[in-house]
Amino acid sequence: MKISYNWLKWYVPKAPDANKLAGIFNYHLCEVESLEKKPGGDTIFDLKILPNRAHDLLSHQGVAREIASLLDIEYVDPAPKYKIPASIKASTDKSELKIDIQTSLCRRYMGRIIRRIKVGPSPEWVKKHLESIGQRSINNMVDAANLLMFNTGQPAHVFDLDKLAEEGLIVRQAKTGEQITTLDNKEVGIGVKDIIIADSKNVLGVAGIKGGKIAEVDNKTKNIILEVANFDPVSVRKTAQALNIFTDARKRFENDLSPELAAYAMRELSALIFEMCPEAIFENVVDVYPEKQKEKKLSFSANKISKILGLKVSDKEVEDILKRYNFKYNLVVGAPLGAPTTKFTVVILPMRLDLEIEEDMAEEIGRILGYDKLKGKIPKINFEPKVNETYAKISWAKGKLLEEGYSEVMTYTFCDTGEVEVQNSASDKKFLRTNLTDGLKESLKLNQLNAPSLGIDKVKVFEIGTIFKKRGEEMHVAYGDKKEIKEMTLDEYARLDLLQAREKNSPAFALGGIGQGTHGSLNFSLQPSHFKMWSLFPFIVRDIAVFVPEKIKSSEVEKIIGKNMGDKVVHGPELFDEFKKGNQISYAFRLVFQSYNCTLTDAEVNEIMTKITNKIKENNDWQVR
Amino acid sequence: MHPLSILSSQAYKVFADMGFEIATGPELESDWYNFYVLNFPKDHPALDMQDTFWIKNEKEKVLRTHTTTVTARAFEKAGKESRLPAAFISIGKVFRNEATDITHEMQFFQIDGAMVGENISLADLKGVLTYFYKKMLGDEIEIEFRPSFFPFTEPSLEVFAKFKGKWLEMMGAGMLHPNVLRNIGLDPAKVQGFAFGGGLDRIAMIKWGISDVRLFYQGDLRLNQF
Numbered sequence: 008m009k010i011s012y013n014w015l016k017w018y019v020p021k022a023p024d025a026n027k028l029a030g031i032f033n034y035h036l037c038e039v040e041s042l043e044k045k046p047g048g049d050t051i052f053d054l055k056i057l058p059n060r061a062h063d064l065l066s067h068q069g070v071a072r073e074i075a076s077l078l079d080i081e082y083v084d085p086a087p088k089y090k091i092p093a094s095i096k097a098s099t100d101k102s103e104l105k106i107d108i109q110t111s112l113c114r115r116y117m118g119r120i121i122r123r124i125k126v127g128p129s130p131e132w133v134k135k136h137l138e139s140i141g142q143r144s145i146n147n148m149v150d151a152a153n154l155l156m157f158n159t160g161q162p163a164h165v166f167d168l169d170k171l172a173e174e175g176l177i178v179r180q181a182k183t184g185e186q187i188t189t190l191d192n193k194e195v196g197i198g199v200k201d202i203i204i205a206d207s208k209n210v211l212g213v214a215g216i217k218g219g220k221i222a223e224v225d226n227k228t229k230n231i232i233l234e235v236a237n238f239d240p241v242s243v244r245k246t247a248q249a250l251n252i253f254t255d256a257r258k259r260f261e262n263d264l265s266p267e268l269a270a271y272a273m274r275e276l277s278a279l280i281f282e283m284c285p286e287a288i289f290e291n292v293v294d295v296y297p298e299k300q301k302e303k304k305l306s307f308s309a310n311k312i313s314k315i316l317g318l319k320v321s322d323k324e325v326e327d328i329l330k331r332y333n334f335k336y337n338l339v340v341g342a343p344l345g346a347p348t349t350k351f352t353v354v355i356l357p358m359r360l361d362l363e364i365e366e367d368m369a370e371e372i373g374r375i376l377g378y379d380k381l382k383g384k385i386p387k388i389n390f391e392p393k394v395n396e397t398y399a400k401i402s403w404a405k406g407k408l409l410e411e412g413y414s415e416v417m418t419y420t421f422c423d424t425g426e427v428e429v430q431n432s433a434s435d436k437k438f439l440r441t442n443l444t445d446g447l448k449e450s451l452k453l454n455q456l457n458a459p460s461l462g463i464d465k466v467k468v469f470e471i472g473t474i475f476k477k478r479g480e481e482m483h484v485a486y487g488d489k490k491e492i493k494e495m496t497l498d499e500y501a502r503l504d505l506l507q508a509r510e511k512n513s514p515a516f517a518l519g520g521i522g523q524g525t526h527g528s529l530n531f532s533l534q535p536s537h538f539k540m541w542s543l544f545p546f547i548v549r550d551i552a553v554f555v556p557e558k559i560k561s562s563e564v565e566k567i568i569g570k571n572m573g574d575k576v577v578h579g580p581e582l583f584d585e586f587k588k589g590n591q592i593s594y595a596f597r598l599v600f601q602s603y604n605c606t607l608t609d610a611e612v613n614e615i616m617t618k619i620t621n622k623i624k625e626n627n628d629w630q631v632r
Numbered sequence: 633m634h635p636l637s638i639l640s641s642q643a644y645k646v647f648a649d650m651g652f653e654i655a656t657g658p659e660l661e662s663d664w665y666n667f668y669v670l671n672f673p674k675d676h677p678a679l680d681m682q683d684t685f686w687i688k689n690e691k692e693k694v695l696r697t698h699t700t701t702v703t704a705r706a707f708e709k710a711g712k713e714s715r716l717p718a719a720f721i722s723i724g725k726v727f728r729n730e731a732t733d734i735t736h737e738m739q740f741f742q743i744d745g746a747m748v749g750e751n752i753s754l755a756d757l758k759g760v761l762t763y764f765y766k767k768m769l770g771d772e773i774e775i776e777f778r779p780s781f782f783p784f785t786e787p788s789l790e791v792f793a794k795f796k797g798k799w800l801e802m803m804g805a806g807m808l809h810p811n812v813l814r815n816i817g818l819d820p821a822k823v824q825g826f827a828f829g830g831g832l833d834r835i836a837m838i839k840w841g842i843s844d845v846r847l848f849y850q851g852d853l854r855l856n857q858f
Contacts, residue, residue: 314753383762390653429686453851461853
């Protein structure tokens with residue numbers, strides 16, 4: 008949610024500067040995903056509003072109220088300053104706006120006819136607000152509804168009254184085969200469970216998600232209906248998912264809004280339009296609100312909060328927070344046997360749909376106080392850990408294979424064919440592997456190619472991992488080299504070993520042998536070290552063999568090579584062969600050249616080899632073979 | 633050995649020293665253990681938080697999106713066997729259906745753990761995680777909590793660690809939601825506990841300065857440098 012600092016300041020004029028505020032958001036409310044300083048002096052926060060606070064914080068006023076309570080600074084309520092238009096009854100020759108709600112999934116619908124409006128550009132401050140958070144100004148009517156949503160969190164819609172079949176709206180489930188052309192000119196087929204806004208002839212909008220073209224406000228629009236409504240979050244979400252439509256209205260409704268917000272929003276929207284069109288005639292608001300949101304109470308004790316947080320929180324601290332957040336509450340002191348206990352009962356504000364249980368209050372109080380207050384300690388519990396058989400076997404198998412000279416790899420679970428398929432995938436590999444062998448083959452191929460730069464001549468790899476068959480998943484062990492790969496279940500591997508051990512009369516895998524804390528025979532260093540990314544360019548291998556008098560050590564030759572080989576050697580010089588002939592000895596070294604910046608050419612490497620050769624020849628009785 | 637194997641051995645050892653038992657569980661999970669036991673409401677935006685691989689023709693099966701599934705199973709069993717208080721730790725492969733890049737991979741390893749008892753608190757969580765990160769990343773590590781949201785914890789937190797002067801997001805954590813405790817057969821009036829979970833790959837990348845998460849699953853031995 009993009010939040011403009013200047014916009015916020017309308018409501019919390021004493022808010023700290025933008026940088027400081029960002030820190031406060033991060034530590035007490037939610038993550039600031041980005042902070043953008045605008046040329047005009049505004050700062051735009053991109054707040055990652057948490058799903059449980061999407062009821063009240065997807066709006067500037069919501070965030071401002073939160074800051075005011077959190078920091079105990081003034082919140083300037085704009086409502087008393089609104090110019091409230093004089094409201095009239097519908098003129099005598101016309102009946103009042105009719106709103107016919109045929110589904111309980113519409114929890115509240117407030118409609119209002121306004122006549123003699125003038126569509127035109129918005130006032131500068133409206134444009135500025137909208138543009139600051141990346142919204143385009145369209146015309147004053149559309150802007151008013153948009154501004155309302157980003158200001159209060161309540162979506163609204165404006166219909167052109169004269170484009171309706173009659174002066175009335177119906178909220179109902181769609182019928183089979185109904186369609187709508189949305190405001191962005193998309194033909195959309197509506198499902199029978201979807202809730203729509205309609206008149207007697209046409210579908211005018213998909214409830215809470217998107218308006219339709221038919222009753223669109225345009226430059227000629229004279230008379231309008233304002234819609235400020237509340238819809239069931241699950242229904243909105245299902246419809247929007249089926250239609251694949253993402254709108255700001257959807258986002259707010261699917262997270263559940265309080266129907267109480269509508270009345271406040273209708274007042275603000277009317278005031279806004281009144282400011283834009285002082286000549287307009289406002290008819291009475293028609294409010295269909297079959298079941299008023301129930302008042303919710305929540306009881307908790309400071310003791311329980313303290314126990315959850317692991318931090319002593321006093322009644323007084325709790326009271327202070329409740330006051331700042333404008334909660335009505337009472338504190339009852341009970342005196343059962345022993346120490347007196349106290350219990351808070353709080354009337355939850357209608358917008359705070361997230362507060363339902365004691366643990367919610369623990370979070371509320373924890374984040375407001377700040378989690379930096381917690382003093383970490385390691386608890387001692389009376390619990391006897393058992394050995395996990397699967398892990399013990401894996402750990403033992405790894406140790407054994409490493410000992411036998413195999414290196415461990417991990418390969419992808421996803422592949423092109425298999426027995427178990429995923430429904431949707433961001434990649435083209437939609438099946439789960441049925442074996443580890445295929446992955447190991449690829450790994451062997453790759454590593455065989457790189458063997459010289461790895462400094463190994465025989466590549467042996469293993470993987471221990473899950474494979475997926477129709478009958479279920481299995482933990483497998485696979486190991487091998489380019490000649491042969493063996494694969495079996497982990498259990499078979501352990502059994503096989505047991506048999507071999509019996510033959511050789513040597514110790515085999517036994518659960519008892521691997522304790523909880525020993526983790527097999529795996530040794531590792533806790534020393535910090537740093538990963539070195541390999542070069543993505545091809546390498547070149549060169550061997551050089553030197554005949555020297557037998558008293559010369561290989562290290563002397565190696566030193567000369569090392570001094571003259573330059574900085575492009577990623578592996579070597581490695582002595583891979585030596586033999587005596589007469590009173591002479593031959594040493595053969597391997598060098599692997601590779602650059603991090605480019606593909607080396609044969610010519611470049613030849614030049615280096617020539618240099619090395621010449622240096623070696625400077626010694627009497629040394630010759631390069 | 634593969635770097636993630638080294639790291640998971642280290643992590644298991646650190647948690648074993650604090651009295652945790654190792655737990656394991658299936659990679660192909662029911663939606664019950666992956667979501668609903670963990671208090672994800674059906675048809676709720678919270679389900680969007682994790683891009684899920686659903687299995688074709690098996691409506692209720694998913695590739696687990698977190699190993700909190702293992703934690704839930706372990707405590708359910710421990711409850712039945714009257715082994716409370718208890719603490720479990722699991723490291724396992726998890727799957728997310730998202731486009732891959734240097735920080736995102738469709739498969740990665742998660743470390744997930746929880747401790748449940750009569751008085752286990754967020755302060756205990758802070759102690760346990762501070763010890764863990766000091767052992768994994770060095771003694772100079774500091775950690776801090778910031779507010780977050782997960783359906784299965786209340787309060788919910790994001791855990792940050794300060795490594796080489798920078799605060800890095802490490803894992804999600806919090807106190808197990810009473811609905812979760814109830815769903816696995818425990819009584820929230822009697823026990824409470826913390827839970828945490830985050831990517832092991834991420835710790836490896838930070839610890840060793842590995843810049844691309846995709847390197848872990850190429851089967852490339854040039855990765856095995858430690």
